[in-house]
Amino acid sequence: MKKIELLAPAGDLEKLKTAIIYGADAVYIGGEKFGLRAASKNFTDEEMIEGIEFAHSRGKKVYVTCNIIPHNMDLNGVKEYFISLEKLGVDAIIVADPAFMSIAKEVVPDMELHLSTQANTTNYITADFWHKQGISRIVSARELSMKEIKDIKTHCPDLEIEMFVHGAMCISYSGRCLMSNFMTNRDANKGACAQPCRWNYSLVEEKRPGEYFPIEQDERGTYFFNSKDLCLIEHTKEIIESGVDSMKIEGRIKTAYYVAVVVRAYRMAIDSYYENPDAWQFKQEWLDEVQKASYRDFTTAFFDGSKDTSNSQNYGSGSYIRTYDIIGNVLSYDENTKLCRVRQKNRFFKNDEIEIIGPNFPTTTATIKSITSLDGKDMDCSNIPMQEVYVDLGIDVKQDYILRKKVDK
Incomplete structure (x- = not known):
C-alpha cells in the first residue's frame, strides 16, 4: 500500500x-x-x-x-x-x-x-x-x-x-486577498500579508466622524473576518x-x-x-x-x-491560545551521569514539573531534579535564552527531545 x-x-x-x-x-x-x-x-x-x-x-x-x-x-x-x-x-x-x-x-x-x-x-x-x-x-x-x-x-x-x-x-x-494591500500597502499575493482579517473592527457613520460604534459580539467587540x-x-x-x-x-x-x-x-x-x-x-x-x-x-x-x-469564525478574539511553552531542547544525554545537556528556550526552575516529547517517544511527565551550569555550579533557575545547562530529569532521554512546561496563568 x-x-x-x-x-x-x-x-x-x-x-x-x-x-x-x-x-x-x-x-x-x-x-x-x-x-x-x-x-x-x-x-x-x-x-x-x-x-x-x-x-x-x-x-x-x-x-x-x-x-x-x-x-x-x-x-x-x-x-x-x-x-x-x-x-x-x-x-x-x-x-x-x-x-x-x-x-x-x-x-x-x-x-x-x-x-x-x-x-x-x-x-x-x-x-x-x-x-x-x-x-x-x-x-x-x-x-x-x-x-x-x-x-x-x-x-x-x-x-x-x-x-x-x-x-x-x-x-x-485560497489566499487571494487585497485587504492587506488596501489597508497597509503590503501585498498578500507576494508574501507580505499584514493579516488585517485578524483585527478588531468598529462601525463609523459617514456624518459622525470620530464616533466609533462597536459591532458587538460581546464586550470585546467582534473579529468578523x-x-x-x-x-x-x-x-x-x-x-x-x-x-x-x-x-x-x-x-x-x-x-x-x-x-x-x-x-x-x-x-x-x-x-x-x-x-x-x-x-x-x-x-x-x-x-x-x-x-x-x-x-x-x-x-x-x-x-x-x-x-x-x-x-x-472566531468572533471573540484574534489571539492565539497557548497552554504550554517549550523550555528547552535536549542537545545530548550522558548514560553515565544521567544528565542531559539542554539549550534553554524559556526559563525553568529546579523542581518544575514538565513534559518531555520526542519522535517515537510517548509524552512523559518528569520533575527537574537539578540544574547545573557547564562549569559545574548548581543553579535554581535557567533564565537566559539559548543558555546551555545540564539537567537531571530522572529518566533517560535522547538528542532532539523537547522539554515543555504548562503556562502559568
Whole structure:
C-alpha cells in the first residue's frame, strides 16, 4: 500500500530539521525570492543545500515555494532562479501562475511541478487541464469538501492531490486577498500579508466622524473576518482512504516547537492507521497534543460540505491560545551521569514539573531534579535564552527531545 505523505512547513533550517526528525515525509520551504511568506526567515542557497542534504540523507523530500502572483517586474530572474534550484537538488517547485509554470517547463523540463492552492483548483476539469500542462500535483483549494476532493481524484487518478489538514485559514478565496494591500500597502499575493482579517473592527457613520460604534459580539467587540484554525486529525482515516496523496500542515512562520508538536501528532495518527486500517480509531490524545501548540480554536471548515461556515469564525478574539511553552531542547544525554545537556528556550526552575516529547517517544511527565551550569555550579533557575545547562530529569532521554512546561496563568 502506498502510504500518504505527511508534508510539513519549514520556515528556516531549524524547522526543516525539526519537521523531519519528528516524522515529516517532506517539507516545503521558501528561498529568498518568489515565495508567499516574506515574514519567514526563508533559506539562503547555503542553507538550502544543507537542508536538502539533511532531508535526502533520511529519504525525505524538499519542495520550494515560488507561488507569488507575479506582475511583469517579477519575471526578472525567474529562469536563473529555477535553474539554480534544480542544481541544488530540490524535489519539486510549487507554482501558482501559468507564467512561472511556462518558464519552468522551458528551463528545467525535468523538474516536478506542484500547483499551489493559490491557483484555486476547485473542480476536476480544471485539475485535468493543469495535469495536461505538466503539473504532477495540485494543492487543492481550501474551500473544497472531502467529497469534492474525492471526485477530483476519481476523475484524475494519475494526478497527485495535496490537501491542507491543519493550520491557519484565510478569509479570502485560497489566499487571494487585497485587504492587506488596501489597508497597509503590503501585498498578500507576494508574501507580505499584514493579516488585517485578524483585527478588531468598529462601525463609523459617514456624518459622525470620530464616533466609533462597536459591532458587538460581546464586550470585546467582534473579529468578523477572523477564521479559526483548521484541524482534521480526527478525519485521518477518511483522508487516507479518499486517495489523497499528501496531508499538508500550514505554518512556515510558526515556531520549531509548533512544527514538532503538530507533525508528531499527525505522524502518530497516520502510523496508527497503517498498523491496522480496519481497526483504526481516533485517539483523543492526538487532539490534546496539537492543542499544546499555539492555535486559534479549531474548525473542520469545508470538510463535510456544509455551506454554513459561521462556526468556523472566531468572533471573540484574534489571539492565539497557548497552554504550554517549550523550555528547552535536549542537545545530548550522558548514560553515565544521567544528565542531559539542554539549550534553554524559556526559563525553568529546579523542581518544575514538565513534559518531555520526542519522535517515537510517548509524552512523559518528569520533575527537574537539578540544574547545573557547564562549569559545574548548581543553579535554581535557567533564565537566559539559548543558555546551555545540564539537567537531571530522572529518566533517560535522547538528542532532539523537547522539554515543555504548562503556562502559568
